[in-house]
Amino acid sequence: MTNPSLLIVRDLHVSVEGKAILKGVNLTVNAGEVHALMGPNGSGKSTLSFCLMGHPKYHVTSGQILYLGQDMAALPPNERAAAGIFLAFQYPTAIPGVTIANFLRAALRGVRGQDVPVKEFRQIVKANLNALGIAESFMSRYVNDGFSGGEKKRLEILQMAVLAPQLAVLDETDSGLDIDALKTVAEGINALRAPERGLLLITHYQRILNYLTPDVVHVLVNGRVARSGGPELAHELEAKGYETFRDQETVTPVAS
Ligand SMILES: Nc1ncnc2c1ncn2[C@@H]1O[C@H](COP(=O)(O)OP(=O)(O)OP(=O)(O)O)[C@@H](O)[C@H]1O
Ligand SMILES: [Mg+2]
Numbered sequence: 383m384t385n386p387s388l389l390i391v392r393d394l395h396v397s398v399e400g401k402a403i404l405k406g407v408n409l410t411v412n413a414g415e416v417h418a419l420m421g422p423n424g425s426g427k428s429t430l431s432f433c434l435m436g437h438p439k440y441h442v443t444s445g446q447i448l449y450l451g452q453d454m455a456a457l458p459p460n461e462r463a464a465a466g467i468f469l470a471f472q473y474p475t476a477i478p479g480v481t482i483a484n485f486l487r488a489a490l491r492g493v494r495g496q497d498v499p500v501k502e503f504r505q506i507v508k509a510n511l512n513a514l515g516i517a518e519s520f521m522s523r524y525v526n527d528g529f530s531g532g533e534k535k536r537l538e539i540l541q542m543a544v545l546a547p548q549l550a551v552l553d554e555t556d557s558g559l560d561i562d563a564l565k566t567v568a569e570g571i572n573a574l575r576a577p578e579r580g581l582l583l584i585t586h587y588q589r590i591l592n593y594l595t596p597d598v599v600h601v602l603v604n605g606r607v608a609r610s611g612g613p614e615l616a617h618e619l620e621a622k623g624y625e626t627f628r629d630q631e632t633v634t635p636v637a638s
Contacts, residue, residue, distance in 0.1 A: 387448070388413045388549050388580040389434075394445035396426075396433050403429045405605035406445070411549070411580040418591055418616060419584045421602035422624045427584045428472050430602070431553045434582075435469040436462050449549065464493050466548030470538035470555050472584075477525040482537065483507070485525045486544050493545050510543040514570050515563075531558035539570045550574065551582045556590040568593035588620045603627045 389411040396404035403426045411417050421427055433440045434447060436459040447454040454462060477485065486507060490498050498506075511518055514536055526534050535555050542550050552571070556564055568590055571581065583594065591599075591613060599615040600607050601624075608627045609615065 387411070388415075388450060389582070390446070390448040391430070391434075392446040392448065394430075394433065394447065395443045396429055397441045397443050398429065398439060402443070403440075403605055404433070407602070407605070407607055409600060409607060411582060413548075413580055414575075414577045415597040416575065416581045416583060416594055418596040418599045419582060419602055420586065420599060420616065420619055421608075425602045426605045427602055428553055431469055431472075431551045431582075431584060434462075434549075434551055435459050435467060460492060463489075463545075463547075464495060468542050468545055468547030468550045470535075470542060470550070470552040472553040472557070474526050474529075474534040474538055476527045476529070478527045480525050481522050482525055482540075483521040486541065489541065490544060493547075506544055507540075510540055510570075513573065514540055514543065515566050516540060532560060532563045535559055535567060536563065539567050543570055543574065546574070548578060549580050549582070551584070553584045554586065555583075556585050556587060564590060565593065588616045591616050601627055 387410050389409070391407050391409040394404050394407040395402065407426075407430060409417070419427055419430070429440060433442060436454065436457060442455065449462070449465060449467060452465075457465070487498060487503055490503065507521065508518070511520070516536055526537065529537065535558060538552070538555055542552075555567060555571075559567060571583075571594055575581070583590070583596065585591070595613055596616070598610055599613060600610045601615065601619065602608070603624065
């Protein structure tokens with residue numbers, strides 16, 4: 383039996399403040415797969431990630447997002463999270479006044495739909511803090527308040543590990559990490575790989591893919607997937623950049 387499709391993005395067109403950003407994205411992530419999404423600045427990668435999560439500012443003008451066979455159009459972000467979708471933000475927001483402990487507990491309660499016993503919560507958090515090399519003292523700090531870039535990215539991975547989503551979309555979680563942190567974060571992501579899970583990893587760099595070999599690499603250019611391929615595609619991009627894709631974009635008409 384083939385794996386069920388965890389995520390199907392079908393001819394997705396998305397506008398932000400009246401401007402068309404995604405212009406017919408097609409993408410399928412099966413359970414158990416890791417997909418890397420690469421592409422130049424401004425090509426629409428974060429826009430796609432926000433749409434998958436249901437950000438109200440991003441308007442789906444046509445096309446579909448199917449998660450486990452269900453059309454996500456009518457589902458608000460909290461229900462998508464409860465259904466098992468997680469997004470690690472490219473630019474995590476600070477929430478002064480809310481401690482990480484309270485934030486994580488509320489997030490876990492929201493996703494589970496019921497309260498999490500304190501003892502169980504402590505166990506889950508402690509195991510993941512150790513694995514990610516985050517000091518326990520962080521739990522009483524306010525979410526992302528005064529955090530370094532790398533600390534913010536580690537906290538995104540801690541959230542993912544605690545919530546254990548079925549589909550994780552990680553938007554440039556590898557950006558701004560030092561060499562050791564990159565390895566720790568990659569291990570944290572690897573630990574979550576499972577036959578029932580899927581990962582969509584948005585990245586600019588091949589280096590994280592050395593730790594997390596993707597099944598498929600997609601190149602998003604000007605709001606469309608210009609090419610998909612195996613891990614070798616990321617190496618090709620590293621060597622050649624995006625110029626050839628930009629040329630293809632202007633020469634090859636794409637049916638809408
Ligand atoms: N809220 C918004 N308001 C106005 N324009 C937006 C908004 N969100 C995205 N855009 C525009 O959509 C385009 C795609 O942005 P997006 O953040 O998706 O790119 P990206 O591929 O993630 O780039 P990067 O690699 O720099 O993170 C950009 O031109 C951006 O300015
Ligand atoms: Mg982005």
